[in-house]
Amino acid sequence: MTDQDYTLTSPLLNPHADARPLMAVTIVWHPQQARIGEQYVAAEADSDIELSRYAPLFWRPDGDGLPLDHVGISRHPLRLARDAADNVVLTLPASRMLVELNGQPIEQPVRLDAKQIAQGQVLTLGRAIVLCVHWMNRLPAAHAMPGMVGVGSAAIAVREQIALVAPTDMPVLLLGETGTGKEIAARAIHALSRRRNTRLVTVNMAALNESLAMADLFGAAKGAYTGAQAERQGWFGEGDGATIFLDEIGNAPASVQPMLLRVLEGGDYRPLGAARDRQATARLIAATDQQLDGTDFNQALLRRLEGFVIALPALRTRREDIGVLIVHVLESQVWRGALPVDFVTSLACHDWPGNIRQLVHIVKRAALQLQADPNADLRRLIPAPSSVGTAPPPGAPSPPSPPVRKKPSDLNDQDVLNAMMRHAWTIQAAAQALGISRPSLYKLLERHAEIRPAHAIPVDELKVALAACEGDLTRCAAMLKTPVEPLRRQVYQLRQQGGIG
Numbered sequence: 374m375t376d377q378d379y380t381l382t383s384p385l386l387n388p389h390a391d392a393r394p395l396m397a398v399t400i401v402w403h404p405q406q407a408r409i410g411e412q413y414v415a416a417e418a419d420s421d422i423e424l425s426r427y428a429p430l431f432w433r434p435d436g437d438g439l440p441l442d443h444v445g446i447s448r449h450p451l452r453l454a455r456d457a458a459d460n461v462v463l464t465l466p467a468s469r470m471l472v473e474l475n476g477q478p479i480e481q482p483v484r485l486d487a488k489q490i491a492q493g494q495v496l497t498l499g500r501a502i503v504l505c506v507h508w509m510n511r512l513p514a515a516h517a518m519p520g521m522v523g524v525g526s527a528a529i530a531v532r533e534q535i536a537l538v539a540p541t542d543m544p545v546l547l548l549g550e551t552g553t554g555k556e557i558a559a560r561a562i563h564a565l566s567r568r569r570n571t572r573l574v575t576v577n578m579a580a581l582n583e584s585l586a587m588a589d590l591f592g593a594a595k596g597a598y599t600g601a602q603a604e605r606q607g608w609f610g611e612g613d614g615a616t617i618f619l620d621e622i623g624n625a626p627a628s629v630q631p632m633l634l635r636v637l638e639g640g641d642y643r644p645l646g647a648a649r650d651r652q653a654t655a656r657l658i659a660a661t662d663q664q665l666d667g668t669d670f671n672q673a674l675l676r677r678l679e680g681f682v683i684a685l686p687a688l689r690t691r692r693e694d695i696g697v698l699i700v701h702v703l704e705s706q707v708w709r710g711a712l713p714v715d716f717v718t719s720l721a722c723h724d725w726p727g728n729i730r731q732l733v734h735i736v737k738r739a740a741l742q743l744q745a746d747p748n749a750d751l752r753r754l755i756p757a758p759s760s761v762g763t764a765p766p767p768g769a770p771s772p773p774s775p776p777v778r779k780k781p782s783d784l785n786d787q788d789v790l791n792a793m794m795r796h797a798w799t800i801q802a803a804a805q806a807l808g809i810s811r812p813s814l815y816k817l818l819e820r821h822a823e824i825r826p827a828h829a830i831p832v833d834e835l836k837v838a839l840a841a842c843e844g845d846l847t848r849c850a851a852m853l854k855t856p857v858e859p860l861r862r863q864v865y866q867l868r869q870q871g872g873i874g
Contacts, residue, residue, distance in 0.1 A: 392418070392510070393418040393459065394418075394508035394509055394510040394526075395414050395415045395416075395417070395418060395420075395508070395509050395510070396414075396415045396420070396422060396453065396455055396461065396490070396506065396507075396508065396509075397412055397413065397414040397415065397506070397507055397508065397509040397693070398412065398413045398422060398424065398431075398453075398496075398504050398505070398506055398507075399411070399412045399504065399505045399507065399524060399525065399693040399696070400412070400431055400441075400502065400503075400504060400696065401495070401503040401504060401505050401692075401693070401695055401696035401717065401721050402502065402503035402696050402699075402712070402714060402717040402718075402721075403441075403443070403502050403503075404443060404501060404502075404711065406700060406711070408431070408439070409696040409697060409699075409700050410433065410524045410696060410697040410700070411431035411432060411433055411436075411439070412431060412432060412433075412509075412513055412524060412693075413429045413430065413431050413432070414509050414513065415455075418455075419455060419457070420455070421452060421453060421454045421455060422452075422453040423450035423451070423452050423453075424441070424446075424450060424451045424452075424453070424496075424498070424504070425440075425441075425446065425447060425448055425449060425450040425451070425466070426440065426441055426442060426443065426444075426446040426447065426448050427440045427441075427442065427448065428440055428450070432513070433513075433515070434513045434514055434515040435515040441498075441502055443499070443501050443502055445470070445498070445499030445500065445501035445502070446470065446498055446499050446501065446502060447466040447468035447470040447498075447499070448468070449466040449467045449468045450466055451463070451464070451465060451466045451472060451496075451498070452464040452466075453506060458487070459486075459487035459490070460484055460485065460486050460487065461484075461485045461490055461506070462482055462483070462484050462485075463479075463482060463483045463484075463485065464482045465479070465480070465481070465482065470498060470499045471497075471498075471499055471500055472496065472497070472498060473495075473496070473497040473498075473718065474494060474495070474496060475494065475495050475722050476495065476497070476715075476718050476719060476722050485506075490506060490507060490508055491507070491508055491690075492689075492690070492692070493505050493506070493507045493690075493691070493692030493693055493721075494506040494507070495692060495718060495721045495722050497714065497715075497718045500714055500715070501714060502714075503696070503714060503717050503718055503721060505692050505693040505695075505696075505721065507525060507692065507693045508526070509525070509526050510526050511526045511529045511530060511533075512529075513529070514529055514532075516529075516532055518532050518535065518536070518561050518565070519560070519561060519564060520554070520557040520560060520561055521535065521554075521557065521558065521561050522694065522697050522698055522701045523691060523694035523697065523698070524693060524694060524697055525691050525693040525694050527686040527690060527691045527694075528686075528691060528694055531558065531683060531685060531686070532561075534681075534683045535558060535561050535562055535565065535683065536565065538562065538681045538683075539561070539562045539563075539564075539565035539566045540565065540566060540567065541681075542656050543680040543681045544637060544656070544657045544658070544659070544677065544678055544679075544680040544681070545559075545562060545657075545658045545659070545680065545681045545682075545683060546622075546658075546659050546660070546661070546678045546679050546680070546681070546682045546683070547559060547658065547659070547660040547661075547683050547685060548660075548661060548662075548682060548683070548684045548685065549660075549662060549684060549685030549686070549687070549728075550662050550685075550687050550728055550801060550802075551662045551727065551728065551730070551799060551801060551857075551858065552688075552725075552727045552728030552729055552730030552731055552799075553662075553685040553686065553687060553688070553728045553729060554685055554728075554729050555620070555660035555662075555685055556575070556618065556620060556660070558660075558683065558685060559573070559575075559616075559618040559620075559658045559660065560573060562616075562658055563616040563618075563658070566616065566656065568614065568615055568616050568656060571614055571615035571616070572611075572612075572615050572616075573615065573616050573617075573618055574608055574611055574612035574615060574616065574617045574618065574655070575618045575620060576589075576590070576608050576617065576618065576619050576620065577620050577621055577862065577865050578619055578620060578621045578622050578623075578624050578625040578626075579620075579621040579624035579858075579862045580862045580865045580866050580869070581625070581626055581629070582866075583626045583628065586625075586626040586628055586629045587628060587629055587632065587645045588605055588607060588644075588645045589607060589608060590607055590608050590609060590629055590632070590633075591607045591608075591609050591610075591629075591632060591642050591643070591644050591645065592604070592605045592606050592607030592609065592610050592644035592645070592647075592651075593605040593607070593644050593645035593646055593647075594644060594645065594646035594647045594648075595646075605644070607644060609636070609642060609651075609653055609655060610644075610651070612655035613654050613655060614654045614655070615655055615656075616655060616656045616657075616658060617655045617656070617657055617658070618658045618659075618660070619633075619657065619658070619659040619660070620659075620660050621660065621661060621662075622659040622660060622661045622678065623661040623662070623663035623665050623668075623670060624663075625670075627669070627671075630670070630671040630674050631671065631674075633671075633674055634671060634673055634674040634677060636653045636657070637657065637674070637677035637678070638677065640652060640653050640654075641653060657678070659678045662801060663811075687725070687728055688725040688728045688729055688732060689724040689725055692721055692722075695720055695721045695732070696717070696721070698729060698732060698733075699712065699717065699720065699732075699736050702732075702733050702736040702737060702740075703736065703740060706737065706740040706741075707740075707744065708740040708741070708743055708744040710743060710747070712736075712739060712743075712751075713751065716739065716751045716752070719752065719755050720732065720735070720736075720755070723755055726796040726797055726799050726802030726803075727796075727797045727799055727802070727847060727857075730847070731797055731847060734845050734847050734848070735754050735755065737845075738754055738845075739751050739754055742754075756794075756795065756797055780809075781809050781813045781814075781816065781817055784807060784809070784817065786821055786822055786823065788807065789803075789807070789814070789817050789818070789821055789824070790821070790823060790824065792804075792806050792807050793824065793856065794851070797847050797850075797851075797857065798847065798850035798851055798855070798856050798857045798860075799856070799857055799858070800814055800815070800818075800856050800857075800858055818856065823854055824854050824855065824856070825853065825854055825855050826855065826859065827853075827855045827856070827859040827860040827862070827863040828859070828863055830853055830855060830863070832867065832872055832873065834853070835849075835853070835863075835864070835867070835873065836873055838852050838853050839864070839873070846860055846861055846864065
């Protein structure tokens with residue numbers, strides 16, 4: 374089969390692949406929390422949308438349609454008019470209702486281009502309801518897939534792909550930035566597979582010790598190495614007949630990559646020091662936030678892992694899902710209340726370098742603060758300003774281009790520190806902002822006077838920081854001034870060794 378055999382397209386009204394997407398409006402926030410996630414999708418590609426208190430009707434796939442129906446919303450319509458080039462002109466209603474676009478009040482018509490709509494445009498009406506205007510190229514669909522929350526096209530597409538591949542034994546490679554939910558997707562695949570009654574064995578490949586990685590993964594015979602006083606089963610032995618999730622596969626030690634290839638090609642492996650091969654019966658799911666093509670990573674292994682590839686979208690590309698994600702997080706919290714509308718608007722406009730994981734941490738902290746003080750100022754919880762920005766009026770200059778690639782030698786320690794602080798101590802996001810590669814940023818971090826490597830932080834200091842941050846590794850990284858990814862690996866290793874709880 375080719376990659377095209379696994380490309381899913383479910384255009385709304387047009388069976389052709391080049392069908393124009395439809396304009397949609399999703400409720401990101403509403404005083405009636407049950408309304409969050411409801412959508413209105415235009416009937417035709419050329420259809421305009423008029424938003425008022427009583428029209429249109431917003432729907433869930435399994436529910437009845439309802440208007441916005443809030444006293445703060447004007448009876449006169451706000452109009453979203455789409456032209457043949459997929460530009461959308463937003464015209465204000467003939468009323469005094471405050472309209473904010475991406476967090477900024479607007480007082481005159483605004484023209485949005487197709488790319489801006491694709492990024493999701495956040496509309497706040499009457500300081501009461503938050504909406505997202507975006508494209509839809511898939512039918513809204515009800516689902517019961519644990520953890521895979523979202524109502525937009527990107528979320529629906531991921532669920533479709535999971536449902537397609539889960540019943541098979543094909544290896545799956547999950548691609549996506551840190552925090553996009555790769556482990557949650559792996560759990561969903563396992564839960565929908567014929568192996569659902571077995572365990573999901575999760576292995577953080579970045580946390581494996583180079584010298585013991587073979588034994589950790591594939592087991593070892595007694596006496597195979599110094600300290601091997603008994604036979605070791607290894608992760609593949611423990612995952613017999615089950616599913617093994619190899620997280621951060623791009624950081625797999627080079628020493629184990631040939632054996633992983635052997636498992637995928639022939640279905641067998643040999644434990645360290647053993648005289649006989651063993652049959653591998655586990656189904657493999659791998660995940661990475663790295664681009665592995667053309668790198669030192671074993672390319673034959675990469676091709677085998679790519680039996681079925683699912684790309685998980687960054688949160689900044691699916692703003693329409695932020696409301697239902699917030700509700701999903703709040704359902705697990707003790708606090709029961711409504712977040713301030715201006716705070717939700719800020720959340721919807723933020724670009725989330727740490728993706729869903731970062732959003733979850735901030736919403737949980739907001740709930741804790743509001744539980745202690747209903748009037749708490751939540752603005753400082755969001756670490757950096759939004760880059761969605763209010764759409765410029767006609768004739769305004771274009772927004773700045775992404776950062777130009779730079780030489781690491783052009784950057785000083787303060788540049789690096791500022792980038793890490795603004796991007797939640799996430800190396801990939803900071804490197805992109807600085808215009809350098811990840812390896813180049815790693816080298817700058819090694820020489821930095823203030824930023825510490827995670828492995829150099831004393832265990833007692835790490836314990837204190839984890840307790841102060843309630844286990845939130847993003848906050849902990851900021852407190853300790855260390856990148857969050859290596860910190861996560863360090864904490865994982867220490868927990869495996871019993872060094873921390």
